[in-house]
Amino acid sequence: xxxxxxxxxxxxxxxxxxxxxxxxxxxxxxxxxxxxxxxxxxxxxxxxxxxxxxxxxxxxxxxxxxxxxxxxxxxxxxxxxxxxxxxxxxxxxxxxxxxxxxxxxxxxxxxxxxxxxxxxxxxxxxxxxxxxxxxxxxxxxxxxxxxxxxxxxxxxxxxxxxxxxxxxxxxxxxxxxxxxxxxxxxxxxxxxxxxxxxxxxxxxxxxxxxxxxxxxxxxxxxxxxxxxxxxxxxxxxxxxxxxxxxxxxxxxxxxxxxxxxxxxxxxxxxxxxxxxxxxxxx
Numbered sequence: 325x326x327x328x329x330x331x332x333x334x335x336x337x338x339x340x341x342x343x344x345x346x347x348x349x350x351x352x353x354x355x356x357x358x359x360x361x362x363x364x365x366x367x368x369x370x371x372x373x374x375x376x377x378x379x380x381x382x383x384x385x386x387x388x389x390x391x392x393x394x395x396x397x398x399x400x401x402x403x404x405x406x407x408x409x410x411x412x413x414x415x416x417x418x419x420x421x422x423x424x425x426x427x428x429x430x431x432x433x434x435x436x437x438x439x440x441x442x443x444x445x446x447x448x449x450x451x452x453x454x455x456x457x458x459x460x461x462x463x464x465x466x467x468x469x470x471x472x473x474x475x476x477x478x479x480x481x482x483x484x485x486x487x488x489x490x491x492x493x494x495x496x497x498x499x500x501x502x503x504x505x506x507x508x509x510x511x512x513x514x515x516x517x518x519x520x521x522x523x524x525x526x527x528x529x530x531x532x533x534x535x536x537x538x539x540x541x542x543x544x545x546x547x548x549x550x551x552x553x554x555x556x557x558x559x560x561x562x563x564x565x566x567x568x569x570x571x572x573x574x575x576x577x578x579x580x581x582x583x584x585x586x587x588x589x590x591x592x593x594x595x596x597x598x599x600x601x602x603x604x605x606x
Contacts, residue, residue, distance in 0.1 A: 325407050326414040331422040331464060337414065338466055346373040350467035352458065355379040356396040357405045360502035360510030364471040367499050369411035376465055377406055378416040380423065384430045385453030391598070396515055416465070423460045430456045435485045441574040442567055442589055443478050454479055455486050462492055470494050475501045475509050477587065477602050478574060501601070503529065509601045521594050527558060528592055532603040535568075535588045539605050544568055544578050555592065564591040564598070571604070 328334040341348065349372030351364035357379075368375045379402050386392035399417060406412045420428060430452040433439065439451040462470065472480045477498075484496045502510045507529030508522065517525060531554055538547050548566065555563035567576050571585040580586065589602045 325403075325412055327403060328414060328416045329419070331418060334414075334416050334418075335464060338464075341374055342466065347469070348372055348374045348376060348465065348467040349469045349471065350376045350378070350462075350465045351471040352378045352380070352461050353402075354381045354395070354512070355399065355402050356512035356515065357402045358502075358510050358512065358514075360473055360475065362405070362409050363502045364473060364499050365406075365409060365411050367497065368469065368471050371497075372469055374413050375411055376414045376416065376467065377412050378418065378461055378465070380416075380418050380457065380461075382423075382453060382457040383420075383428060384424075384456060385450050387447045387450060390596075394516070396512055416461075418461075422464075423457055431459070433486065434489075435482050438478065438482050438485055438574055441478065441569065441576070442565065443591075446564065446591075451479070451482050454482065458483055459486060459490065459492075462487070462494055467494050469497055471497045471499055473501065474498045475511065475600065475602070477589070481572075481574065507533075509599070511599065513597050513599065516597050517594060521560065521597070524558065524560070525592075525594055525599060527554070527561075528590060528599060528601050531555075532588055532590065532601060536603060536605055539568070539580065539586070539588075544580070551590075560595055562593040564593060566590045568605070 349368030351368055353361050365375055379399060381395055381397060383392055403415060406415055430449060433452055433455045443450060472483055474480060480498045487494055487496055504510060506526035508525050535547060551566045555561055567589045568586055569576050569589060571587045586605045587602055588605060591600050
């Protein structure tokens with residue numbers, strides 16, 4: 325597996341691969357890799373001739389400086405994990421100047437309102453930071469296909485909107501959430517949980533399963549009340565938000581309309597660790 329630490333060496337490599345007609349699959353990450361990340365490369369390796377990863381902790385998408393400071397970083401560990409996976413051909417470890425040549429600031433984007441729902445209400449400017457770094461990475465790597473996990477479902481829709489508006493020649497693929505045995509959605513932040521917190525956090529996924537059953541038989545206001553009651557009873561947990569929203573617009577709904585697809589979204593703090601999850605409602 326090749327390791328590139330500068331924009332120029334990466335682009336020289338990409339140019340050679342393109343000249344040979346290679347189809348490129350790409351999945352950017354912020355490191356602290358786990359099985360959820362590796363599932364992106366498993367899918368990419370089935371659909372492309374060449375698979376590229378990147379590892380970059382993007383400062384502009386963090387609203388809380390403490391969260392950025394605590395975010396785990398171990399590039400050597402990540403490289404070893406990718407090498408062991410065996411289906412990644414190259415990894416890009418850019419410096420800040422490679423992605424922010426004009427200084428560490430985000431561009432402003434209009435994602436047709438997707439950026440104002442859910443996470444956008446709680447993390448001002450977050451999706452401008454995401455858009456800025458993803459746009460630059462896609463322009464540098466020039467992939468045919470790019471892969472993003474459905475755990476960050478709102479981010480996935482925003483990246484689809486980004487490539488549509490900028491007319492970038494890349495197809496965006498969503499990859500299903502990879503879960504721990506308990507059902508807890510895989511996340512780099514899980515590494516900060518104590519064994520007891522990890523065990524208790526399985527209630528997040530268990531609650532979504534209940535919602536998938538409830539939504540056929542009771543109203544959304546009643547579901548919302550039940551969710552609040554569940555997390556009011558959890559020690560060391562605080563529900564930040566729970567939303568049932570249209571899968572395309574991400575608009576919160578208080579009623580199930582025929583012909584629309586819906587998804588339940590939940591964000592819970594376990595002490596100071598922010599965990600997110602979602603589930604398509606069948």
